[in-house]
Amino acid sequence: MHNRFVEDYDPTIEDLYRKECVIEGDDTLVDVLDTAGQEEFSAMREHYMLDGEGFLLVYSITERDSFEMIESYHQQILRVKDSDAVPIVVVGNKSDLDCERRVDKVEGEFVAKKLGCRFVETSAKLGINVTETFIDLVCEIRDRNKELLQMRRVLRPITPDSNIQLPGAGCWNSGGCILS
Numbered sequence: 630m631h632n633r634f635v636e637d638y639d640p641t642i643e644d645l646y647r648k649e650c651v652i653e654g655d656d657t658l659v660d661v662l663d664t665a666g667q668e669e670f671s672a673m674r675e676h677y678m679l680d681g682e683g684f685l686l687v688y689s690i691t692e693r694d695s696f697e698m699i700e701s702y703h704q705q706i707l708r709v710k711d712s713d714a715v716p717i718v719v720v721g722n723k724s725d726l727d728c729e730r731r732v733d734k735v736e737g738e739f740v741a742k743k744l745g746c747r748f749v750e751t752s753a754k755l756g757i758n759v760t761e762t763f764i765d766l767v768c769e770i771r772d773r774n775k776e777l778l779q780m781r782r783v784l785r786p787i788t789p790d791s792n793i794q795l796p797g798a799g800c801w802n803s804g805g806c807i808l809s
């Protein structure tokens with residue numbers, strides 16, 4: 630968010646960031662909720678899953694335990710949102726620590742493919758693939774919202790009183806959420 634890397638570990642409880650940027654030529658306001666990875670803060674999880682329009686599921690390539698949480702987070706998101714088409718990217722972070730790697734890239738790719746998500750390895754430390762990953766997620770959210778809007782247009786003549794609420798409909802501002 631601030632294009633700077635912090636070496637010290639400070640467990641997140643919940644941090645909200647807002648950034649204005651131009652994505653594919655459109656002014657875009659991106660809200661990013663950085664959530665707690667630690668289990669003791671998990672009570673809020675379903676609330677932010679419900680609110681978020683797209684998700685980065687981040688694990689560390691140096692910690693198998695974090696990788697093994699990805700599928701259950703994914704399942705929980707689909708259940709909470711009651712949808713199987715939520716924009717989600719699986720992210721293997723700390724690619725700069727290849728010497729301490731405990732999760733092969735192919736394993737990450739395999740799980741992401743199985744879940745129907747895109748996959749990327751990043752290094753927050755070296756700034757590798759970080760901005761690109763956020764932009765890709767925002768584009769995916771936009772595409773999904775356009776699809777939903779299109780579906781609503783098609784449905785409208787059949788159900789004139791329908792009151793379908795679309796996330797971000799009418800404006801393409803995008804909310805995001807990171808689970809790490």
Ligand SMILES: Nc1nc2c(ncn2[C@@H]2O[C@H](COP(=O)(O)OP(=O)(O)OP(=O)(O)O)[C@@H](O)[C@H]2O)c(=O)[nH]1
Nearest residue numbers: 635636637638640641665666667723752753754809
């Ligand atoms: N080498 C390296 N270290 C990283 C990278 N990203 C984060 N770290 C370090 O790993 C530690 C944990 O990073 P955090 O970003 O706090 O991890 P987190 O998953 O948000 O942790 P919680 O807030 O407890 O969920 C910190 O010491 C960071 O400096 C990276 O890409 N490479």
Ligand SMILES: [Mg+2]
Nearest residue numbers: 640641664666
């Ligand atoms: Mg954190």
